[in-house]
Amino acid sequence: MWCGDEEFRVRFNRLCDLSLFKGASVSNMCHLGWGMDGEAWRWRRRLFAWEEGLLGDLILLLQNVNLQVENVDRWRWALESTNTFSVRSAYKYLTLQPPLVSSVDALSLWHKDVPLKVVLFGWRLLRDRLPTKDNLLWRGVID
Numbered sequence: 001m002w003c004g005d006e007e008f009r010v011r012f013n014r015l016c017d018l019s020l021f022k023g024a025s026v027s028n029m030c031h032l033g034w035g036m037d038g039e040a041w042r043w044r045r046r047l048f049a050w051e052e053g054l055l056g057d058l059i060l061l062l063q064n065v066n067l068q069v070e071n072v073d074r075w076r077w078a079l080e081s082t083n084t085f086s087v088r089s090a091y092k093y094l095t096l097q098p099p100l101v102s103s104v105d106a107l108s109l110w111h112k113d114v115p116l117k118v119v120l121f122g123w124r125l126l127r128d129r130l131p132t133k134d135n136l137l138w139r140g141v142i143d
Helices: 013-018 024-033 051-062 087-095 115-127 133-138
Strands: none
Touching: 013 051
């Protein structure tokens, strides 16, 4: 479940670590009751005072949540009018984007803490020398 741009399990990671219902769905937690004395709040140990404050913040956020049980969850693909994913729409979107201009200086790749194979990969990537299908076709290596 999300809280703005952040997942609840990230924002309230301490409570997630202490919960006995780590794998429970949002729907299951709602049915258990997520009020102040709800059954959803079962802990491995007694909460410290600051953790109880976190729980209070979480409960305040959940008071405004209305689950729509009659609606099925599904992914929506905004690039298609049907809201379903297609390779064609993804390809069209990617090919219509302006090419990226790399602002990485090649000298910054030669850093002693970076493994040589990573440095060589980065160098070949920046110079468009990776053996991709397009590059191999362009060079006549494959038909």
